Amino acid sequence: MAEKQILTVPGVHVPKTKVGLTKINTLVEAAERLFSRASFFEVSVSDICKEAHTAVGTFYIYFESKTDIYRYLVARYKKDIKRALAESIAGCTSRLEVEREGIKCFIRYAVADPNVYNIVWGSLAVERQMFEDYYVSFAESYARALARAKDELKVDDVLSTAYMLMGITNFLGLQAIFEGMTDKQIDDAIDCTIMPILERGMFR
Amino acid sequence: MAEKQILTVPGVHVPKTKVGLTKINTLVEAAERLFSRASFFEVSVSDICKEAHTAVGTFYIYFESKTDIYRYLVARYKKDIKRALAESIAGCTSRLEVEREGIKCFIRYAVADPNVYNIVWGSLAVERQMFEDYYVSFAESYARALARAKDELKVDDVLSTAYMLMGITNFLGLQAIFEGMTDKQIDDAIDCTIMPILERGMFR
DNA sequence: ATATAACATGAATAATGTTCATATAATGAA
DNA sequence: TTCATTATATGAACATTATTCATGTTATAT
Numbered sequence: 022m023a024e025k026q027i028l029t030v031p032g033v034h035v036p037k038t039k040v041g042l043t044k045i046n047t048l049v050e051a052a053e054r055l056f057s058r059a060s061f062f063e064v065s066v067s068d069i070c071k072e073a074h075t076a077v078g079t080f081y082i083y084f085e086s087k088t089d090i091y092r093y094l095v096a097r098y099k100k101d102i103k104r105a106l107a108e109s110i111a112g113c114t115s116r117l118e119v120e121r122e123g124i125k126c127f128i129r130y131a132v133a134d135p136n137v138y139n140i141v142w143g144s145l146a147v148e149r150q151m152f153e154d155y156y157v158s159f160a161e162s163y164a165r166a167l168a169r170a171k172d173e174l175k176v177d178d179v180l181s182t183a184y185m186l187m188g189i190t191n192f193l194g195l196q197a198i199f200e201g202m203t204d205k206q207i208d209d210a211i212d213c214t215i216m217p218i219l220e221r222g223m224f225r
Numbered sequence: 226m227a228e229k230q231i232l233t234v235p236g237v238h239v240p241k242t243k244v245g246l247t248k249i250n251t252l253v254e255a256a257e258r259l260f261s262r263a264s265f266f267e268v269s270v271s272d273i274c275k276e277a278h279t280a281v282g283t284f285y286i287y288f289e290s291k292t293d294i295y296r297y298l299v300a301r302y303k304k305d306i307k308r309a310l311a312e313s314i315a316g317c318t319s320r321l322e323v324e325r326e327g328i329k330c331f332i333r334y335a336v337a338d339p340n341v342y343n344i345v346w347g348s349l350a351v352e353r354q355m356f357e358d359y360y361v362s363f364a365e366s367y368a369r370a371l372a373r374a375k376d377e378l379k380v381d382d383v384l385s386t387a388y389m390l391m392g393i394t395n396f397l398g399l400q401a402i403f404e405g406m407t408d409k410q411i412d413d414a415i416d417c418t419i420m421p422i423l424e425r426g427m428f429r
Numbered sequence: 430a431t432a433t434a435a436c437a438t439g440a441a442t443a444a445t446g447t448t449c450a451t452a453t454a455a456t457g458a459a
Numbered sequence: 460t461t462c463a464t465t466a467t468a469t470g471a472a473c474a475t476t477a478t479t480c481a482t483g484t485t486a487t488a489t
Contacts, residue, residue: 060350062266066477076438146264146350157403178418185419188396189389196388199361214382215389222426270446280469
């Protein structure tokens with residue numbers, strides 16, 4: 022999570038010089054560090070500016086509001102999670118494998134950086150629409166992928182199935198974080214408990 | 226959600242007179258109304274007090290902080306959800322039926338009062354520990370119930386299974402809210418898509 | 430070289446969560 | 460009843476917040 026490319030996000034002003042690019046990245050990284058230890062509302066704009074060695078006024082050159090730097094972080098996580106998932110399923114030859122690797126990948130990601138939940142789920146408290154947009158668009162692309170593999174599946178409603186699978190993945194991620202599960206424990210839970218249920222239940 | 230009994234919750238001072246009991250309930254109901262329209266951080270203590278026709282100082286007689294009235298609402302929802310679930314599964318004669326009715330009950334509850342997510346998931350942003358306590362204790366009692374029905378099940382790790390089922394329920398609830406699903410559409414999704422998967426996957 | 434756009438600053442403003450000194454109302458023992 | 464004690468009520472005062480703005484400095488392109 023340290024790319025230099027600035028994402029296009031409403032309320033975020035893309036800098037036009039190299040200096041500005043460095044500055045906005047400094048602010049984003051400072052915000053990310055602080056939000057990983059405390060919630061959106063416990064972190065003040067002046068905290069972020071102190072952490073980034075920047076004046077408060079400068080913050081508002083790049084972000085129209087405190088909510089907008091949060092929006093930016095949500096967008097960054099979404100992109101990074103999709104990238105991690107795409108990488109993890111690259112070599113898979115069946116939808117069953119894709120599901121198994123996708124679930125494992127997400128849970129490992131979440132354990133390595135539990136901030137995913139703070140940021141993404143926290144968006145519900147920051148701005149409801151941000152949260153809804155995130156999951157609606159995630160579910161839709163998930164459902165399209167399932168539809169493409171329909172001949173391997175025993176399901177008709179791919180959208181509900183997508184929400185079901187997202188729910189399983191997200192809540193097992195929670196369990197893994199709560200219990201501080203190791204990679205081996207994660208693999209065990211997925212291979213021995215979850216995947217057998219899905220294999221019998223939704224695959225031909 | 227309008228009982229008079231005050232729950233025992235840290236940071237909440239149980240009133241000792243009838244007058245105090247009325248006052249704290251007025252404050253709680255005012256807070257609940259406001260939090261259903263806006264997030265924890267968009268609602269100020271003085272908003273709550275205005276809505277309850279009460280002075281700010283009075284608020285702090287009953288709640289040590291703004292977080293504590295939120296903690297109280299989370300506790301109230303937890304109790305009420307458990308009550309609704311217990312009622313809905315009262316007549317069930319198998320674990321399969323219990324799961325089906327439980328999922329439907331929760332989703333109907335969530336559609337009727339989407340505030341559940343705002344309050345319970347929002348607690349992640351208000352105070353991480355509140356959120357973790359909620360789900361850890363929910364998962365543990367779910368797992369105990371599954372363990373009692375183990376002879377009907379094809380699973381060994383009941384705790385991971387509990388998290389899986391909680392994930393399915395919660396995310397289908399989200400879908401139902403996002404899409405404004407009717408009771409019939411909810412029943413269809415559960416009966417035709419989700420339950421067949423679970424029936425083949427995790428039941429003997 | 431210089432005009433223009435981009436970037437940087439921190440004091441000022443209105444609004445926030447919480448405290449406090451002060452007041453009234455309810456309770457229970459004599 | 461009397462009166463001492465506890466419970467409840469108040470809103471001005473305080474420190475901190477998100478955001479704005481007038482005033483700079485720096486970078487870029489012609």
